[in-house]
Amino acid sequence: MEVTCPWCGNEVRLSGDICPECKHEVLPEHLEEKESGMFGEEEAQKADEHEDVINEIHAIENNFVCAKCGHNECKAAEVAMTGAGLSKLLDVQHHHYLFVSCLRCASVEIYDPSVLRGRQAGAFGTFLDVL
Incomplete structure (x- = not known):
């Protein structure tokens, strides 16, 4: 499943909890905050x-x-x-x-x-x- 990384903005397939593009940890709460605009x-x-x-x-x-x-x-x-x-x-x-x-x-x-x-x-x- 591809997600939009909240840190680099790229559509990526996460490798564990790490974005393969920016190497930043992406946790479920980061995705929820980004979607809800609560960043x-x-x-x-x-x-x-x-x-x-x-x-x-x-x-x-x-x-x-x-x-x-x-x-x-x-x-x-x-x-x-x-x-x-x-x-x-x-x-x-x-x-x-x-x-x-x-x-x-x-x-x-x-x-x-x-x-x-x-x-x-x-x-x-x-x-x-x-x-």
């Missing part, structure tokens, strides 16, 4: 940010050329990490990066999604994580 503002904001990252990953994977070996196949993933000081103590992971690994030579390139988008992202989600 909260913070969930909608996180879903939009997650969709932006998925689109950026696809764009990077489709246009990738390794700087070291010239190979064009890669694997990309988002990584979140804390900063120093209070964010480290509270485990608030407000630094987000895209790590892209060449599938031939294993070289890794790091991209800052906020620079790719031209705006800072995740501030609303980080604020909610603190609460």
